[in-house]
Amino acid sequence: MPNTLVKSSAESAFLDLHKKLLERGRPALAELQEIALRRFDSLRFPHSKHEMYTYVNTKELAATSFGLPDDAANVSEDFVSRHIYPGCEHQCLVFVDGTFDRGLSRFEGMRADIAPLSEADRELKNYLSETAANENDVFASLSTAFCGDGIIFKVDDNTQISDTLQVLFVSTGRAAAPVMHAPRLVWQLGKLSEVKVIEKFVGRDGGYFINSVQDWLLAEGAGVSFTQVQADVFDSWHFSKTRVHLNRDAKFYSTNASSGTQLARHHYEVWLKEKGSELKLNGISVLDGKEQVHNFVRIHHAAPQCVSRQHFKNIVNGAARSSFDGTVIVNREAQLTTSDQLVNNLMLSDNCHTNNKPNLMILADDVKCTHGVTVGQIDEDQWFYLQTRGLSAKAAKELLTRSFAQSIIQTIEFPAVVEELSGSLLQKLEATDA
Amino acid sequence: MLEIKNLHARVDGNEILEGISLTVKAGEIHAVMGPNGSGKSTLAKILSGHPSYEVADGQILFEKNNLLEMDAEERSLSGIFMGFQYPVEVPGVNNAEFLRMAFNARRVRDGEEEIDPLDFDELLSEKMKMLKMENKYKERNLNDGFSGGEKKKNEILQMAILKPKLAILDETDSGLDIDALRTVAEGVNSLRNEKNALILITHYQRLLDYIKPDFVHVLHKGKIVKSGDKALAIELESQGYDWVTTEN
Numbered sequence: 001m002p003n004t005l006v007k008s009s010a011e012s013a014f015l016d017l018h019k020k021l022l023e024r025g026r027p028a029l030a031e032l033q034e035i036a037l038r039r040f041d042s043l044r045f046p047h048s049k050h051e052m053y054t055y056v057n058t059k060e061l062a063a064t065s066f067g068l069p070d071d072a073a074n075v076s077e078d079f080v081s082r083h084i085y086p087g088c089e090h091q092c093l094v095f096v097d098g099t100f101d102r103g104l105s106r107f108e109g110m111r112a113d114i115a116p117l118s119e120a121d122r123e124l125k126n127y128l129s130e131t132a133a134n135e136n137d138v139f140a141s142l143s144t145a146f147c148g149d150g151i152i153f154k155v156d157d158n159t160q161i162s163d164t165l166q167v168l169f170v171s172t173g174r175a176a177a178p179v180m181h182a183p184r185l186v187w188q189l190g191k192l193s194e195v196k197v198i199e200k201f202v203g204r205d206g207g208y209f210i211n212s213v214q215d216w217l218l219a220e221g222a223g224v225s226f227t228q229v230q231a232d233v234f235d236s237w238h239f240s241k242t243r244v245h246l247n248r249d250a251k252f253y254s255t256n257a258s259s260g261t262q263l264a265r266h267h268y269e270v271w272l273k274e275k276g277s278e279l280k281l282n283g284i285s286v287l288d289g290k291e292q293v294h295n296f297v298r299i300h301h302a303a304p305q306c307v308s309r310q311h312f313k314n315i316v317n318g319a320a321r322s323s324f325d326g327t328v329i330v331n332r333e334a335q336l337t338t339s340d341q342l343v344n345n346l347m348l349s350d351n352c353h354t355n356n357k358p359n360l361m362i363l364a365d366d367v368k369c370t371h372g373v374t375v376g377q378i379d380e381d382q383w384f385y386l387q388t389r390g391l392s393a394k395a396a397k398e399l400l401t402r403s404f405a406q407s408i409i410q411t412i413e414f415p416a417v418v419e420e421l422s423g424s425l426l427q428k429l430e431a432t433d434a
Numbered sequence: 435m436l437e438i439k440n441l442h443a444r445v446d447g448n449e450i451l452e453g454i455s456l457t458v459k460a461g462e463i464h465a466v467m468g469p470n471g472s473g474k475s476t477l478a479k480i481l482s483g484h485p486s487y488e489v490a491d492g493q494i495l496f497e498k499n500n501l502l503e504m505d506a507e508e509r510s511l512s513g514i515f516m517g518f519q520y521p522v523e524v525p526g527v528n529n530a531e532f533l534r535m536a537f538n539a540r541r542v543r544d545g546e547e548e549i550d551p552l553d554f555d556e557l558l559s560e561k562m563k564m565l566k567m568e569n570k571y572k573e574r575n576l577n578d579g580f581s582g583g584e585k586k587k588n589e590i591l592q593m594a595i596l597k598p599k600l601a602i603l604d605e606t607d608s609g610l611d612i613d614a615l616r617t618v619a620e621g622v623n624s625l626r627n628e629k630n631a632l633i634l635i636t637h638y639q640r641l642l643d644y645i646k647p648d649f650v651h652v653l654h655k656g657k658i659v660k661s662g663d664k665a666l667a668i669e670l671e672s673q674g675y676d677w678v679t680t681e682n
Binding site for chain 1: 482483484485505506507509510511515516518521522523524525526527532535536539540543575592596
């Protein structure tokens with residue numbers, strides 16, 4: 001524990017909580033945690049004009065007094081199986097309150113090495129330490145400072161895993177005294193390897209702060225299909241940071257579907273490091289009541305002939321809030337870059353709110369980059385057209401709302417997820433009066 | 435079936451229709467022709483229930499019911515179909531699913547059970563074959579990325595599925611090449627019977643070579659200035675609208 005920390009009460013509370021963590025015994029990743037804690041101290045919680053948190057009010061979150069999750073949280077197999085998608089029953093990794101639960105996980109025969117993060121080799125340890133020391137996001141620092149022993153999922157060169165893997169993050173929650181936990185995952189994909197992953201985040205009760213960090217390290221020619229379903233309970237905070245490193249010709253296709261919480265924020269940081277790498281980053285959020293989802297994206301094009309495509313859509317109803325703050329940085333060396341960034345917002349009520357800041361920083365001179373944002377309501381012409389075919393105003397509005405989401409949902413290659421999202425995620429909007 | 439009496443209508447405060455009267459009986463085809471800006475599309479929009487068009491005076495009865503008191507959904511369910519001049523693209527809504535929803539909306543209103551999806555697929559295939567539409571249009575989203583001609587065919591497909599009592603086809607011929615025009619016209623003709631009626635809104639006589647109207651009306655400055663039979667359309671084609679409009 002660094003003794004140089006002099007902080008406000010908000011930071012102090014988390015440092016005190018860390019002391020409690022140490023009282024439970026030396027953490028598996030003690031050194032890494034210490035680096036992260038120091039970084040946390042220097043970054044501090046964001047003030048209202050912080051450039052990374054312009055649209056996200058974290059004041060209440062920082063001021064909340066969190067406890068540590070119980071060591072022996074009990075989650076039934078029945079609860080877990082309800083959230084495992086068909087086809088993933090034999091390939092699922094389950095985290096309970098941030099800790100990998102081997103007993104609830106199933107991965108026998110899987111052609112991957114799954115190991116505790118504390119057993120990382122020197123190269124990976126150096127990467128993790130360096131990343132923690134240079135972390136730019138205070139909540140990601142906080143996550144690393146509190147992470148248990150996360151896991152490394154390693155796929156060897158030339159290994160394509162055809163079965164879809166599911167990772168389930170269960171938060172048990174404690175409404176009376178909220179808990180914070182910090183799952184940690186590192187994905188190492190060898191040359192020409194492939195993996196398909198669905199992650200689902202669920203809560204049993206409210207009163208938790210899930211603050212996850214993951215790193216995706218893709219070697220030459222590796223390919224990832226990554227789907228995240230954020231389905232936490234409303235009375236929770238959900239923060240995530242996803243770091244992606246793409247080497248030559250590597251491909252990372254990601255879709256996030258979020259139903260929001262009282263405060264949810266996804267931070268993506270992607271480096272297209274070598275020629276020919278490709279990123280697809282899609283997101284859909286469907287928000288009602290006071291739900292919030294904020295996306296913060298930084299994409300670094302560091303090499304020529306790379307492609308990044310982003311498409312985010314938000315359906316915002318009630319008094320919900322969404323935001324998108326995304327920057328694509330095209331370095332001088334990154335000639336022949338192709339980059340798109342599009343955000344569409346469908347606003348369904350007078351009190352909902354969205355903020356969008358698409359941004360391009362281009363230093364190369366031969367690139368094709370576009371970016372744009374739309375903010376609109378139900379298209380009156382489409383609405384009328386459907387009614388002239390006998391659909392009620394309400395049914396037509398629902399259909400159009402669904403159709404708005406479909407272009408993102410349809411990019412998900414797992415039918416079970418598509419079906420679930422088409423039903424449950426949009427179901428909450430069906431009650432809306434037309 | 436349809437009685438329009440002294441219809442006056444405004445859009446954004448401008449009077450577009452200035453007293454139209456028209457009676458359409460079951461089994462009849464009426465062609466409404468006229469130059470640009472004469473009010474043809476406004477008439478179609480009003481009949482379909484577009485909220486932006488304000489009826490200032492007059493009356494419209496459809497099967498003796500006051501049409502102006504019905505919203506677009508009710509009009510459709512009671513048997514009115516509007517074939518749009520510019521069919522709207524609706525990305526994300528599957529064409530076949532949408533057609534089934536529309537079909538079922540009518541069945542539910544008539545107190546019938548919803549159709550079995552497989553039975554509907556059969557019905558849809560049959561109608562698509564009639565219109566020489568490829569099966570891929572089932573999978574595509576409603577009018578999304580369709581060419582002008584494909585959109586118009588899709589309108590007639592909807593008409594074929596919904597079997598309206600009264601169809602109003604607003605410039606269905608525009609954007610169609612000759613082969614597509616013939617196919618669409620054959621499709622429309624095959625849907626005709628003594629119980630339904632058709633209002634064709636068009637600039638040109640060429641559609642009327644394929645779908646033979648019983649009556650032709652010329653609209654000018656929001657009024658019907660001349661009515662006649664098919665011969666009137668041929669006369670218009672050779673002499674132009676000036677022939678009628680300068681007389682009035």
